[in-house]
Amino acid sequence: MAVLGAGTMGHGITQLYAQAGFDVYLYDINGEILQDALNKISTNLDLLFQENAITLAEKEKTLQYIFTTTNLEEAVSGSKFITEAVSENLNVKFDLFKQLEEIVDKDAIIASNTSTFSIKQLSEGVQKKDRLIITHFFNPAHLVPLVEVVKSEEIAQEIIEHTVAILKGIGKKPVVLKKGIPGLIANRLQAALVREAFYLLDNGIADAKDIDLAVSAGPGFRWAFIGPLETADFGGLDIWKSVVENLAPLLSKEEKVPPFVKEKVDNGQFGTKTGNGLFTYQGNDEVQNKIRERDIHFIRLLNIKNEEI
Ligand SMILES: NC(=O)c1ccc[n+]([C@@H]2O[C@H](COP(=O)([O-])OP(=O)(O)OC[C@H]3O[C@@H](n4cnc5c(N)ncnc54)[C@H](O)[C@@H]3O)[C@@H](O)[C@H]2O)c1
Missing domain, CATH: 1.10.1040.10 (N-(1-d-carboxylethyl)-l-norvaline Dehydrogenase; domain 2)
Incomplete structure (x- = not known):
């Protein structure tokens, strides 16, 4: 698993995958934000422990599954499911997609957390349109169950099903939209x-x-x-x-x-x-x-x- 962008959404999504037992590489261009993200995840886990939702051992284990890096290649190499949660700027996302397509595994799925761009707009920035999907989490991502899933015309049903299975596996409630619409449902x-x-x-x-x-x-x-x-x-x-x-x-x-x-x-x-x-x-x-x-x-x-x- 890789999560790109360690801000408001990226750190919560990373926590979810790590809590479910996935090794997660969290990447950001800013090293301080990565450290801040780890601190936030630790605080989130403390609160879950305080509320008896997890044990201290589970907290420690979760933290051990998270690896932070400012090196994109290190973050995504070997990763089959990559969540993109960088700033809501199409140029930033396109630039990242371009770099990604040169280094990711052929069968890797790229799941964008965009709030405002349609799958059609995002697809214009990738060669492999059939590997791109939107998984739209809600803030705070580690607690709100909903994830809206938006598919493109090019994507295979099995990739949608695989994405939904992954999201269910981390305790989320995915809703797959039949067709795209600005703002999605929620x-x-x-x-x-x-x-x-x-x-x-x-x-x-x-x-x-x-x-x-x-x-x-x-x-x-x-x-x-x-x-x-x-x-x-x-x-x-x-x-x-x-x-x-x-x-x-x-x-x-x-x-x-x-x-x-x-x-x-x-x-x-x-x-x-x-x-x-x-x-x-x-x-x-x-x-x-x-x-x-x-x-x-x-x-x-x-x-x-x-x-x-
Ligand atoms: N904040 C929300 O409530 C919310 C909810 C759902 C979806 N989203 C979506 O999630 C995405 C991230 O939003 P956010 O609120 O977490 O933003 P944020 O500004 O908190 O974090 C974005 C992070 O991306 C990093 N970044 C910028 N360019 C990068 C690059 N090229 N490579 C790696 N990292 C880079 C920044 O350093 C920053 O840490 C956006 O697409 C946004 O629309 C946000």
């Missing part, structure tokens, strides 16, 4: 909801905390187990027919980012990464505590979701 649904949340906040309907609570204590509580379509069946399609008929014309159809969000971005208020966003955070300690709290909840939810009933 980000389209999220974007629709975030647009409405921005609208509600902008129009003073409730403050940010209460808008989030209305989701996490309401629909979001159900969505961990039943999606919007099953929810519609449970509620009754007769009811949901009226809900959509009555509400759809009144929902936000805004195509632009609302000025209050743009203003925050222009002022460098990006959220947790700058200490200020839609909420205010008292320094890095509060940010780290919030991330830790989030991850503890996710680990506990994951345990519940993995329980058979």
Whole structure:
């Protein structure tokens, strides 16, 4: 296994493969980021241990399966499954693909974690279009089960099945799209909801905390187990027919980012990464505590979701 790019997504994906017992070569052009990635993985594993999801021995074993390198050839030689998680820049990805195609095994699969480029766009940067696939993980990759899989017209069914089997083997819930669409499934649904949340906040309907609570204590509580379509069946399609008929014309159809969000971005208020966003955070300690709290909840939810009933 090889993971290329050790940033937000790359380190989590590396952790997953190592936890499942694969040797993983983690490559980045920046050696400091590699060290940082190892520290983050170690912290993630500590939290899993604290939550009784793994033993200390499993933590140590996982770390032993990870090899970091700034040498691409060392990272990918002999690897049959390569996950690309470098910066979301087509030129950077194309340049990497070009280097890869000169050194990878003939039957190696290249799985891109791109969020915004279509498989068609990515394919333009490779010779062997039949070995390229998208495996789109969610942040934090080591905890969120979903991986969206996007195939190209050129790819063989057996490569899709092999990719799905690998993802299931590391405990993920892959969803293979029948055809490509910008934003795939989950980000389209999220974007629709975030647009409405921005609208509600902008129009003073409730403050940010209460808008989030209305989701996490309401629909979001159900969505961990039943999606919007099953929810519609449970509620009754007769009811949901009226809900959509009555509400759809009144929902936000805004195509632009609302000025209050743009203003925050222009002022460098990006959220947790700058200490200020839609909420205010008292320094890095509060940010780290919030991330830790989030991850503890996710680990506990994951345990519940993995329980058979
Ligand atoms: N952040 C998210 O929530 C998220 C979610 C799903 C998918 N993605 C996708 O995952 C990919 C990575 O995103 P990220 O958020 O981890 O980005 P990031 O900026 O945190 O990390 C990218 C890493 O790639 C490295 N890099 C840049 N050029 C490189 C090269 N030529 N070779 C090797 N390494 C190189 C950088 O040094 C950096 O460490 C992107 O395609 C992004 O769209 C991100």
